[in-house]
Amino acid sequence: MKDFTKKVIETISEIPPGRVASYGQIASIAGNPRAARQVGRILHSMSAKHSLPWHRVVNAKGEVVHFKADRQRELLIKEGVEIDVHGRIKMEQFRWMGPADEDWIRG
């Protein structure tokens, strides 16, 4: 396993409930801002092995896209994440800025 993979796992583990992050955001924090696709790939492969909150990871548009999307939207709503009628998360409000994002939503 590469360091990048481990970093991605750690980063995703850092995502607090009620917040979401995009694949590109995770990739950037993990050190490879261009490796957005790999984040998805890593989740697909590693989430079951690392119990990662992969449901808090969405694409840049704030949409959950995979085969379990409908199931996870419910989980996100339960955590307090609001989703538009179009199925899009309000990234403006719920996007996680990274491990240093202690400030929560500012106004």
Next chain:
DNA sequence: GAACTGACTTGAT
């Protein structure tokens, strides 16, 4: 180990 795949992203039309 080369080719193929894909839980993505950005820019242009």
Next chain:
DNA sequence: AATCAAGCCAGTT
């Protein structure tokens, strides 16, 4: 807003 095209790189075959 929706569609098309190119870039990126780890994992699988």
